[in-house]
Amino acid sequence: MSDFLDWDAVELIAALQGGSLSAVEVMQATLARIGERNIAVNAIVDLRADEDLLAEAKAADAVPADKRGKLHGVPIAIKALADVKGTRNTQGSPLFADNISEADNRFVALMRAQGAIFIGKTNVPEFGLGSHSYNPVHGVTRNPYGHDFTAGGSSGGAAVALATGMVALADGSDMMGSLRNPAAWNNVYGFRPSWGVVPREVGAESHWQQLSTIGPMARSPRDMAVMLDVMAQPEAGVPFNMAAQDWDIPDQGAAAGRKIGWLGDWGGAMPMEAGVLELCRAGFDVLGGLGAVLSDQVSPFDAEAIFESWADLRSFALAGELAPLYEDETKRDRLKPEAQWEVKRGMEMAAMDLHRATKVRSAWFAAAAEMFETVDAVVLPVAQCWPFPAEWDWPKEIAGVEMDTYHRWMQVMVPASLLGLPAVSVPVGFGENGLPMGMQIIGAKGTDRMVLEIAQAYHKATNWTGKRPAT
Numbered sequence: 001m002s003d004f005l006d007w008d009a010v011e012l013i014a015a016l017q018g019g020s021l022s023a024v025e026v027m028q029a030t031l032a033r034i035g036e037r038n039i040a041v042n043a044i045v046d047l048r049a050d051e052d053l054l055a056e057a058k059a060a061d062a063v064p065a066d067k068r069g070k071l072h073g074v075p076i077a078i079k080a081l082a083d084v085k086g087t088r089n090t091q092g093s094p095l096f097a098d099n100i101s102e103a104d105n106r107f108v109a110l111m112r113a114q115g116a117i118f119i120g121k122t123n124v125p126e127f128g129l130g131s132h133s134y135n136p137v138h139g140v141t142r143n144p145y146g147h148d149f150t151a152g153g154s155s156g157g158a159a160v161a162l163a164t165g166m167v168a169l170a171d172g173s174d175m176m177g178s179l180r181n182p183a184a185w186n187n188v189y190g191f192r193p194s195w196g197v198v199p200r201e202v203g204a205e206s207h208w209q210q211l212s213t214i215g216p217m218a219r220s221p222r223d224m225a226v227m228l229d230v231m232a233q234p235e236a237g238v239p240f241n242m243a244a245q246d247w248d249i250p251d252q253g254a255a256a257g258r259k260i261g262w263l264g265d266w267g268g269a270m271p272m273e274a275g276v277l278e279l280c281r282a283g284f285d286v287l288g289g290l291g292a293v294l295s296d297q298v299s300p301f302d303a304e305a306i307f308e309s310w311a312d313l314r315s316f317a318l319a320g321e322l323a324p325l326y327e328d329e330t331k332r333d334r335l336k337p338e339a340q341w342e343v344k345r346g347m348e349m350a351a352m353d354l355h356r357a358t359k360v361r362s363a364w365f366a367a368a369a370e371m372f373e374t375v376d377a378v379v380l381p382v383a384q385c386w387p388f389p390a391e392w393d394w395p396k397e398i399a400g401v402e403m404d405t406y407h408r409w410m411q412v413m414v415p416a417s418l419l420g421l422p423a424v425s426v427p428v429g430f431g432e433n434g435l436p437m438g439m440q441i442i443g444a445k446g447t448d449r450m451v452l453e454i455a456q457a458y459h460k461a462t463n464w465t466g467k468r469p470a471t
Contacts, residue, residue, distance in 0.1 A: 002029035006468075009074070009168040009223040016073040019065060023073030023117070027057035030075045030119065034166050040147060040471050043160035044077050044167075045138040046088050047120035056117050069114030070230050071169075076111065079158055079171055080121035080138070081128050082214075084108055087118070092126040092135030095325060095334055106201055107171065107214050107231045114230050122157030122170060126336045127322065130394055131181045131410050133157055140390050143185060144469035145435055149387040152182035158217050159186035164471050168218070169227055175212035175314065177382070177413030180425035183217055184382035184438025187427045187464055190217045191224045191452065193232065194242050194445045195420025202237035209317040210240065210420055211310070219465040221424060221455035225249040228448075245449050253456030256291030260284075260441070260454070261375040264296075269303035270412050271401040273385040275431045280381040280439040283428030283458075287379075290457050297378060301367045307411050309360035310418040312353055319346025338406045365419050372444040377451060382425045382438040384412050416440065422448040424455045427464035436464075 004012060004021060015021040031050055038044050053075075060073040078084050081091050083101035090096045104112060112118070126135040133156025134140035141156045143149040144163050151160045155172030159182035162170050172179040174192040183190030198214040200206045216227035229247040262284050265272050288294045319342065325331045326343040335343075371378070385398050395409045396402065403409045416423040423442040430436055441458075443451040459465070 002033060005029055005033055005165050005168070007168070008220050009218055009226055012168050013071065013074060013226065017065065017068045023057035023060035024054060026073060027053055027075055027117065030166065037164045037166060037471050041142045041144050041151070041160050041164060042139055043123060043141050043151070043157040043164065044119070045080060045121050045123050045157065048087065053117065053119055060115060060117065063115070070226070071111055072115035074116050074169060075119045075167060076116045076169055076171070077120045077122045077158070077161055077167055078108060078118055079155055079173060080124045081154070081173060082108060082171070084118050087121070090137045091128070092124045092137055093335070094136050095331055097137050106235065107198060110230050110233055122155070122161055124154045124157060127339055128154035128173065128175070128178060129336065129338050129342065130154070130406055131177060132392070132394060133182070142390055143387050143435065144471040145187065146387070146433070148390060149435060150185070150390050150392070152185040152387065154178040155190065155217060156182045159183050159188055159190065162186070162188045162217060162219055163469055165468065169223060170217040171214060171227070172217050173212055173214050174417070176407060176417055177410050179215045179217060180382050180413060180423060180438070180440055181410060183425040184427070185387045185436055187436040187467065188217060188219050189221055189224055189427070189455065189459070189465070190425040191215050191221070192416065192423045193228065193448050194422045196240045196242040197228070197232045197245070197448060199235040199238040199241055202235060205320055206239050209320070211314060211317060211417060213420070220459050221253070221452045222249045222251060225452055242446060247449065249449070249452050249456050251456070252460055253458070254453040255287055255457035258292045258377065258454055259295070259375045260287055260292045261295050261297035261378045263299065263378050263380045266303045266412070267299035269299065270384055271399040272381065273399055276381050276384065276386070276437060279428050279431060279437050280379070283426065283439045284379045286458060286461055287454070290461055292454070295375065297371070297375065300371045301364045303411070305360050306364055306418055307414050309357040309364070310414045311405070312349065312357040313361070315342050315346035316349055316354060317346070318342040323347060361418055364415070368419055368421070369444070376447070377441050377443045377454060380412050380415070380440050380442065382412070382440050384409055386431055386433060386437070387435045416442045419445065421445055422451045424451050426455050426458055427462070429464060
C-alpha cells in the first residue's frame with residue numbers, strides 16, 4: 001500500500017524522520033505512482049534513473065535519527081527553470097535541450113542539505129513565460145481534472161504532480177502568477193512570499209528586478225510553511241533580504257478577528273468568465289464563518305496603471321536576461337514569439353518609460369499601505385477564466401473582452417506581483433465544467449505568516465484538496 005503518498009507532508013516527514021517509514025519504501029512507491037499517473041498528464045520530466053534514486057534513498061535510511069534534516073528522505077521534483085547539479089535544465093527551450101547544471105541553485109542546495117531527494121523536474125512553458133505549461137522540449141502538461149485542458153503555469157507541472165499525489169511538496173516561481181494560477185487550476189495551494197523572503201541567486205540582478213520570486217506549493221498551507229522553513233534563509237550576497245519569520249504554522253490556523261476585504265473584479269476593471277466571481281465569493285464567505293470580519297473594498301488604485309507599470313518592468317527584466325539569445329540571429333527564431341516580443345520591447349524601452357513605471361509602482365505601494373491600515377488582508381480571484389483547451393497558446397478574449405497581450409488574461413495576478421506582496425492561492429471548489437478554481441489571499445509586505453495562518457484555517461474548514469482527480 002502507498003497511502004502515505006497522500007498524507008500531508010508534515011506527516012510524511014515525521015514518519016521518515018522517526019523511522020516508521022523508510023526512504024526506500026517511499027521512493028519505491030513514488031516511482032511506481034509516477035509510472036502509473038504521469039503518462040496521462042506529463043507533469044514530471046527528466047525523471048532520474050530508478051537505481052540512482054533508490055541508492056540515494058538507501059543512503060538516507062543510513063543517516064542516524066538525530067542527524068536527519070527537515071526534509072529527510074522526501075522525493076521532490078524541481079521546477080524545470082532551476083539548477084539541480086548533474087541534471088538537465090532545459091527551461092523548456094530547445095536552445096538548452098542539452099544543458100547540464102554544474103551546481104545547485106541556492107534554494108535547491110538548502111533543500112538538499114535538509115535531506116530532500118531530487119527525482120527530476122516539473123514541466124513549464126518555455127522560459128516560464130505564460131500561464132500554460134507547454135514547450136517544444138517536453139510537450140504539454142495536462143490538467144488531471146480534465147485532460148483536454150491546461151494545467152496553468154508556469155509551475156504547471158509542479159501543481160499537477162501535487163494534485164495527482166506523485167509528490168507531497170513542490171517548488172515554483174512567480175513573476176506574474178506562476179505559483180498561484182496553476183495551484184488554483186489543480187486544486188492545490190501555491191504561495192508567493194513577500195519579495196526577498198526567498199533571496200534571488202547571488203550575482204543575479206536584484207535592484208531593478210523585484211518581480212520574480214521562488215516559493216512553495218503543497219496540498220496544505222502548513223506544508224508550504226515547512227518548505228519555507230528551509231528555503232527562506234537570508235543571503236548576505238543578495239540585497240533586500242526580508243527579516244526571518246517563524247514558519248511553525250499551527251494545524252488549525254488562525255482567521256478569527258482578522259479584517260479581510262473583498263476586491264472581486266476590481267470595480268469591473270478585470271473581465272471574468274461566468275461563474276468565477278461567484279465561486280470565489282463563496283470561498284471568501286467561508287472566512288466569515290471562521291470569525292474573520294469581512295467587508296467589500298473599493299478598488300484602491302487604477303488597474304490599468306498597475307498593469308502597464310508591471311508590463312514595462314517585466315519586459316525590461318526579461319530583456320536583461322534573454323537579450324543575448326535574441327541578439328544572436330542563429331538563436332532568435334528559436335525563441336517563442338512571446339519571448340521575442342518581451343525582449344524587443346524591453347530593449348527599445350526609454351529611460352523615462354522605466355521612471356514612469358517605477359513611479360507608478362511607488363504610488364501603488366503607498367495606496368496599498370493605506371488600504372492595509374483598515375484590513376489585514378484582501379481577496380481576489382486567482383484567475384479570470386477557467387482552464388482553457390490544452391491546444392491553445394493563450395485565451396484571446398474573456399467575457400467578450402479582447403486580450404491585447406499574451407498575459408493580459410492574468411491581470412488579476414498583477415497587483416500583488418508588482419509590489420512583492422505575500423499572496424496565497426487557496427482552492428474554492430469546482431465549476432459546472434468540473435474544473436477547479438481558486439482565490440488569492442493577499443497581505444501587506446512581511447505578513448507572510450499571518451496570510452498562511454488564515455489560509456490554513458480555511459483549509460481545515462474546507463479540505464478541497466481531499467477531492468482528488470481520477471488520474
